[in-house]
Amino acid sequence: MVSSSCSSIPKMPVTPLSLVTRHVAIIGAGAAGLVTARELRREGHTTTIFERGSSIGGTWIYTPDTEPDPMSQDSSRPIVHSSLYKSLRTNLPREVMGFLDYPFVEKTNGGDRRRFPGHEEVLDYLERFGREFGVSREVGMEKEVVRVDMEQGGKWTVKWKGKDGGGGEEGFDAVVVCNGHYTEPRFAEIPGIDVWPGKQMHSHNYRIPEPFHDQVVVIIGSSASAVDISRDVARFAKEVHIANRSITEGTPAKQPGYDNMWLHSMIKITHNDGSVVFHDGCSVHVDVIMHCTGYVYNFPFLNTNGIVTVDDNRVGPLYKHVFPPLLAPSLSFVGIPWKIVPFPLCELQSKWIAAVLSGRISLPTKKEMMEDVEAYYKQMEAAGIPKRYTHNIGHNQFDYDDWLANECGYSCIEEWRRLMYKEVSKNRKERPESYRDEWDDDHLVAQARETFSKFLS
16 A cells, blocks of 8 residues: 655655666557656666557557457457547546646647547647657567566566567566556356357447447446447447446436436346346347456566466556566566556656666565565455455555655645546536536636646746
C-alpha cells in the first residue's frame, strides 16, 4: 500500500558525475513506451523502442480489421492488436487524461475539439508528443520482440523479428515492458455454452454496429466498453440484453431512453435451442453473445526463469506494480495498474524507473521490497479481494501517483485533477447517455487551464 503524503520539498539530487547511464530496451510504442523513452532520455540514458506495428500509438491505433477467430482463442490466429471500436470517445476529459507537463488541449487548427474526443484525437496527441520530445525517431517499427532473456551480470538480450521475416538481437542493461494489456481477451464462463448454437465474440473484435442489424445480442460486462458498445449496437439490433455480474436480484430493467435494451443479472445457463437464461429468470432466444469482459496480462516473450509470473491476472511479484524485487532495477513494467487515469500514472512510473536506473533514487533492499509485496497480498486477502484485482487501484490511484511523485521529487497531483475525476465519475453514473457533452465542473476546467498556461506559453 502507499501513503498519500507528498513532500513539497524535492529530494536532493545526486551530482551529475555520480549518475549512471544505461542502455535500455523499451517494449512497445504506445503511450507508456513513448513517455518512458522521454523520461529515460531526460535522465541521460540511451533507449531503443521496439514496436511490432508500423506506427506509434499502441492501443489508440484504430483498424477496421478483426481477427478471424471472433473469440481470439486460437493461438495460431493472426493477431490484431487494436481493440478500438469506430465510435469510441474517451470516457475521461482531456484535461485529466493528458500527460502532466504536456497538456491535452484542443489544437488551434482543426481536429476534434470536444472535451471528450474521439480516438483519432488521442492518437494525434500521442504522435505530437512523440515528435515534440524526439522519441518517435527512436522507434524500431515492425520489430516484434519474440524473446527477452536474462544474461550474466544482470544484462538482457532482446531478440526480435521483422515483418519481412528477418530479425536480430541486441544486448541491454535494462528492459522496460510497456506492451499494454488490451490484446489477450478474458472471457466469462457460461454453463451450457458448448451446446449453444449462436455466435460468440469478444469486444476485442467489435468495430461497428451494422452487422448486428435485426439480431438479438447479449452483452456481458459493466465496463466502459460494455456501456458504449451496448448503446452502439442498440441502434441496429432488434434487442440488446446486458448481463451484469454485480446484479444479483430483481427483474430485467428496460434502460431509460431505449425500447430495445434491458439490464439483467448474469447468465445462468444456455441451451441448444439458442435460448439464454439469466439468473433473474428471464429467457431469451439470442443470436450473439459478446464478451465485454476485459483482458489478461500476457508477456509471451519474457523469460525470467519463473521469477515473474502471471497467476489469475496477477503479475508478480511486483514492488509497487513496477519492479520485480529479485530483478530490480534492470527489469520493470509501466502501465500495469487499471481503472486509473493511465497517461499521468505511466509518466510518474517512468520518472521513477529512470531515476532508479541512474542511481539518483535508491530502491529498498530486495528483502524489503518482497516483504512489501507480501504485505499487500495479505491485505488484499484479508479484505476478501480476489487475486485478479491485484492491479485494480482505482480507489487509491491518486495516492499512488503522489507516492511516485514524492519518490521522484516531483509535485503532487493537483487537487483539481482529483476533483474532476470524481465529478466525471459521478456524472457518468447519473447521465450515461450525455456525460461526454453535459457537465457541471467548468470551475475545475478553469483551474486546469491555469495549470496548463505555464506549459503552453
